Amino acid sequence: MAKFYTAVVTILTKDGRIDHEGNKAVYEKLIAAGSDGIVLMGSTGEFCSLTMDMAKELIDLALGTIKGRMDVIVGASRMLPKESVELGNYAMEKGADAIIMISPYYFKLSDASIENFYDLTVPNIKGPVYIYNFPGCTAHEVSPELILKLRRKYSNIKGCKDTVKDFAHTRKICETVLPEFPDFEIYSGFDEFFVHNVMSGGAGCIGGLTNVCPELMAEWVKAVNTKDWDKSAKIQRKVNKLMDMFEICAPFLTAVKRALLIQGVISNEYGSEPNVIANDAEDAKIREILEAIKN
Numbered sequence: 001m002a003k004f005y006t007a008v009v010t011i012l013t014k015d016g017r018i019d020h021e022g023n024k025a026v027y028e029k030l031i032a033a034g035s036d037g038i039v040l041m042g043s044t045g046e047f048c049s050l051t052m053d054m055a056k057e058l059i060d061l062a063l064g065t066i067k068g069r070m071d072v073i074v075g076a077s078r079m080l081p082k083e084s085v086e087l088g089n090y091a092m093e094k095g096a097d098a099i100i101m102i103s104p105y106y107f108k109l110s111d112a113s114i115e116n117f118y119d120l121t122v123p124n125i126k127g128p129v130y131i132y133n134f135p136g137c138t139a140h141e142v143s144p145e146l147i148l149k150l151r152r153k154y155s156n157i158k159g160c161k162d163t164v165k166d167f168a169h170t171r172k173i174c175e176t177v178l179p180e181f182p183d184f185e186i187y188s189g190f191d192e193f194f195v196h197n198v199m200s201g202g203a204g205c206i207g208g209l210t211n212v213c214p215e216l217m218a219e220w221v222k223a224v225n226t227k228d229w230d231k232s233a234k235i236q237r238k239v240n241k242l243m244d245m246f247e248i249c250a251p252f253l254t255a256v257k258r259a260l261l262i263q264g265v266i267s268n269e270y271g272s273e274p275n276v277i278a279n280d281a282e283d284a285k286i287r288e289i290l291e292a293i294k295n
Contacts, residue, residue, distance in 0.1 A: 002224050003036040003204040004194060004217045005073065005187070007044040009256055010058060012270050018057050022266045024065050026211065029265055033214035036204075036221065037071025038062070039100055043134060043163070044208040044253045047075045048105070049272030055087055063095045073130065073206075077102040081120035092127040098158055099125055102132040108139040111146050118150050118157075128158040134189065135164065144169070144176035151181055161206050163189025167196050174201040191217075192243050195232060198224055208252060209242050212259045213293065238293045248285050254278055258286050 008030070011022030030038060040062050041047040041055060050058065059074060066072055074096040076088035088099040101121060103114045122129050131150065133142040142160070151157045162170040170188055177184050178201050188197040191207035194217075198204060210217040216235060223231040249255040257269040258278040269277050278286065 002194075002198045002221055003187075004210060004221045005071070005204070005206040006030055006035055006038045006210040006214065006217075007042040007189075007206050007208045008038040008040060009208075009211050009253055009260070010041065010045040010050070011257070011266050011268055012046075012272060013268055014270050016270075016273060018054055018061065019266075019268050020061055022268050023058070023061055025265050026260065027062065027065050030210075030214050031066070031069050034218040035070055035210065035214045036218075037073065037097070038066075039073045039075060039161075039206050040096075041075035041077070042100065042132075042161075042206070043102075043137065044211070044256065045075065046253065046272050047077050052078075052083065052087065056090055059087075059091050059094055059096070063091075068095075071097045073098045073100050075100050075102075075132075076121075076125070077132065079104050079106075081117055084121045085124045088121070088125040088127070088129070092125070096127070098128040098130060100130040100132050100161060102134055103138060103140070103142065105138040110140075111143065114140065114142055115146060115150065118154075122150070122154045122157060125156070128156055129154075130158055130185070130187075131160040133160060133162050133164070133169075141169070144173040147173055148177050148180065151177060151184060157184075159185030159187065159203060161187045161189050165190065167193050167200075170197060170202065171200050190243070192236075192239055194220060194239070195224060195236060208256055209239065209245060211256050212245070212263070212290070213242065216293070241292050242289060244289055245286065248282050249278055251275065255282065255286055258283060259290060262287060262290065 011019040074091035135141040185203035191209040194205040
């Protein structure tokens with residue numbers, strides 16, 4: 001069955017601390033909407049701006065609030081492999097369902113260096129692991145061939161998230177890995193590719209837009225799983241409109257937080273420094289999109 005996980009935002013106070021009540025409100029909204037689960041501290045969750053102590057605090061908060069009511073995959077993406085292992089095992093000990101890890105970013109890494117990162121982490125993590133490919137932020141790509149090689153080496157690699165604008169890369173992962181490992185879970189990282197992913201043999205999507213419209217995404221999952229293609233196509237067109245949110249603010253999560261503020265879900269929309277909140281012109285565009293998808 002296809003799934004749609006939320007790359008959940010991290011709600012912060014103005015002075016950069018974890019906003020407990022704000023984050024709880026987002027989790028409860030997603031649970032009430034019937035979401036399959038969250039990816040905590042993914043890119044939308046500003047993982048790269050959280051200290052190790054803040055990351056552990058957020059894990060405690062999320063798992064203590066959700067208490068098994070939806071899946072929780074925890075991002076353990078740190079620049080140093082030993083820190084990824086430390087954070088990943090902390091999350092597993094606290095009750096996470098799985099870990100997701102992006103390879104170290106900034107430098108463009110060779111396949112050998114990427115493989116070495118996962119060699120140093122995956123076998124030392126006490127639970128399932130998802131590989132996270134996001135070349136737009138890492139400056140390098142985890143190839144389908146390398147993903148297959150890593151899965152052959154480590155049985156606890158459960159799947160991957162492929163955040164690419166060219167779906168051909170995700171399709172190639174499906175064609176490369178699934179014949180040998182049919183239970184390998186391949187998720188797209190952009191919401192608009194949910195149906196494309198499933199139709200190609202993937203498991204679904206891990207997207208940021210579902211923070212804003214979890215009911216719509218839950219409805220989409222149901223439509224796809226019941227093969228209601230007319231309804232699925234109608235929702236696809238709404239999601240296509242929602243994708244305009246990616247073009248409003250930089251980073252994209254700024255628009256997501258403003259949308260949640262507009263909806264009355266949260267009272268703090270601050271991002272980690274140096275990110276600024278949405279301005280009036282951006283706010284108007286966000287409101288226009290939210291209004292458009294009501295029809």
